[in-house]
Amino acid sequence: MRIAIVCYSLTGHTADMASEIVKGIEEEGAEAKIFNIGKAPADLEYISSCNGLIIGTPTYLASSVWQIKKWLEEDSKSIALGDKLGGAFATAHFAQGGQDTAIMDILGQLLVKGMLVYSGGGSFGQPIIHHGPVALDKVGSHYEESREMFRIYGSRFAKKAKELFHD
Numbered sequence: 001m002r003i004a005i006v007c008y009s010l011t012g013h014t015a016d017m018a019s020e021i022v023k024g025i026e027e028e029g030a031e032a033k034i035f036n037i038g039k040a041p042a043d044l045e046y047i048s049s050c051n052g053l054i055i056g057t058p059t060y061l062a063s064s065v066w067q068i069k070k071w072l073e074e075d076s077k078s079i080a081l082g083d084k085l086g087g088a089f090a091t092a093h094f095a096q097g098g099q100d101t102a103i104m105d106i107l108g109q110l111l112v113k114g115m116l117v118y119s120g121g122g123s124f125g126q127p128i129i130h131h132g133p134v135a136l137d138k139v140g141s142h143y144e145e146s147r148e149m150f151r152i153y154g155s156r157f158a159k160k161a162k163e164l165f166h167d
């Protein structure tokens with residue numbers, strides 16, 4: 001079971017939370033790799049071989065960054081995304097900063113690609129993850145406290161992928 005995380009991260013918060021997700025995925029015995037497309041192009045061959053794809057974005061202007069939209073629109077064209085489980089997460093500065101809109105933008109695009117999407121959900125109790133996990137970069141202790149939620153999201157996502165793909 002392999003899961004790819006494609007994110008854009010300029011000042012490191014989104015990539016940092018991606019590494020918490022990896023910990024959760026690995027707890028389930030699955031493999032995961034992070035591709036920060038702000039730093040280097042993603043390995044399309046590796047992503048093609050994955051059962052799951054999680055997209056991470058900072059919230060810019062209450063939306064996902066354009067680099068993620070471009071990746072989904074153009075750069076990922078050679079990948080059969082429709083056979084994968086998808087998810088999305090965001091970091092933001094403000095509690096009311098539009099991070100949910102950013103996540104929903106991405107989930108909508110994954111649906112258009114024919115992907116099944118998964119939020120992390122509430123069916124396992126706490127933490128209830130609504131559309132996908134969110135961390136606020138410098139708001140009190142929220143950022144540090146979010147680490148566990150991101151790890152749990154990774155483990156729930158890997159469990160769901162195993163359920164669907166019978167790994």
Ligand SMILES: Cc1cc2nc3c(=O)[nH]c(=O)nc-3n(C[C@H](O)[C@H](O)[C@H](O)COP(=O)(O)O)c2cc1C
Nearest residue numbers: 009010011012013014058059061062092093094097
């Ligand atoms: C151009 C720009 C626009 C931003 N717009 C928002 C916004 O609309 N809402 C918000 O909560 N944070 C906003 N932020 C803050 C970032 O979402 C936040 O710092 C994020 O964690 C950065 O991610 P990174 O460290 O992975 O690059 C903005 C930051 C920049 C640079």
